[in-house]
Amino acid sequence: MNLMKSAICGAAMALGLGSAAAAETTIFYGHGGPGRGTVPTALEWFAERMGELSDGEMKLDIQWGGALFKAPAAVQGIGDGVADAGSVIAAYFQKEMAAYSLADLPIAGSNIWVGLRATDKLMRNSPAITEHLAQQNLVYIGTFTASDVNVACKGGEIASVADIAGKKVRGAGVYGKVFDALGATMVNLSIYEAYQAIDTGLIDCTQGYSYVVPAFKWYEVVDSYTLLNWGQIGGYGMFMNKDTYDSLTDDQRAVLVQTGTELADKFAEIVIGFNAEAERNMREDGYERPVKLIELSAEDTAALNDATEPFLAEWKENAESVGLDADQLIATFTAAVAEYTAEFEQQGYPWER
Template sequence: MTFMRTAATCALIAAASLAQAETTLIFGEAGPNRGARAAALTQFTEDATRLSEGDLQFDIQWGGALFKAGAALSGIADGVADLGTVISVYFPQEMVAYGIADLPLKNDDAWVGMKATDDLMRNNAGITNSLADMNLVYLGTFTTSAVHIGCKGAAIRSVDDIKGLKVRGVGAYGKAFQDLGATMVPMSVYDAYQGLDSGLLDCSQGYSYATAALKQQEVINSYTLLNWGQVGALGILMNKDAFDALSEADQQALLKAGEAMPDTLGELITIDNDKAVQTMKDAGVEIITLPDADREKLVTAGAPYIDAWIEQANAAGLDGAALLTEYRDLIAKYEAERAEQGYPWTR
């Protein structure tokens, strides 16, 4: 009887110890629980739980339940959430280094872009220190993928076709289109369907999977693959106090789970984008690939905004030119890896 009581007591102590070992982290996410990015986020949490042998659990607050996208940085830094998704365009000063992934460079491959961005954010000491000063730790990166453009009653087959068009634009990509003669119309991507349908817009910049998801194939006649660049400055940041409070093993679990995100989202978003282009083709939309010579003209048009970013980074205490060189070298590194080995999910 004594042995049975002792065994039961040990079991209770073991169970209590296990419960105490588990840490539930609150994750703030402004987006909905659907789509490729949501799937990649879920995979991140599952990987972190597995790598921590169950120590780390997650409570994801979807749809801006804790804070909207524009309040994510302070929400994480102040501990409203332990970690969450930050979209850099909402924080151009604080996230200037991360904003390098939004620049109109020759960087249109989702996986290459994410790997280069992740490598830079993870391993550059200046960026790490800058984030630490804001009580933040970088864990992993997402991307919206390459910026392309759909048009109604028009077709962009060359840079010359841009002049005079009414366009909804995205960041520096939109500004470069304005410099090339487009009239920019301020409008959300979610309102672009109506804008195209009503004639308020001739064209809308966006991403293939989003174009199809928003059913814009119903109102566009052409879709031009710009092969120019992407918007990739969004990812997972963590409250540094919360991170530092974890064991070394749990910290490594989070970092390793974040490092795997480009492979997970790269595969998902590539599949979604390919399906979206096929959806547009099936709807009768003309798919146009911009010639290389015109792509170079776009790169030239985007150059002033790259220079402006360098100045902004310098003003923030970073070496903008050195960061840009490092980032371009990383893009070349992962382009070479893709060329030699293919994507990770095809190896």
């Protein structure tokens, strides 16, 4: 276990967690990616907010760039205590994160805040999920999202579902599988390789997220960007070693729960802001070269959802294979999506109220 407790009022290391006046608790956190972008921005906020709520007693020491473990080893690394906590991408862990990967399906729709709040409620309030994680020595802390999935193209644009067939596309999770089922030729590349692949003609299009257009300079090589109004990659979040979590005081655990719960609103605000700026620049020709912004019709989005049904069945089979009640989880998640959709329609985003 790597949870370090360093004395503030003396040279000796504290053996107990102690009071805020006597010791500080440092949680070592592993993140597979670099220290820039939407998730790192949120992690820095999490560290600051956790410190604020604990009166400076609790600190988050973030190790970037896979220094403690690479992204595909995160579950084992956290569970084994290589780090006290860390970022987990559900797509790498289909069995271990069977419940969490539900958030990678388009059930929540494309509203990032709705998706984050619904996912957080699912993960935080399901005893079955808590127990499944406990078996891996993990505790859920809070959730991120890669954002709603859209598609950028060079040359021929995607303005309808019919335009997908025949395109060479880099996909993202189930969204790529649906494009494959609709006639696209899928090319297995990471999002970091998409720029060069489009530039050289290896692919025609890449699925991705609006904030990536400026972050990875896609505007230099793509001609169009289509808002699919479909779904998001939501199985991406913060988990903690259960032994470490259990060793904390009740007050410290309460700080983690509150900060983790607040993270959904904060991260939505961060990502929606990044996306809005990117889309505004496309709409107003704010980049060095024009990128046509297209929005898929409601009918086409419905067709994409229909094409997702076989993959929802695959998810159910996988969830049931680890002892989870798939239908109950879907019902819980769907109800949470409806709850937060209604709240958004009535009140807007929390940070705008």
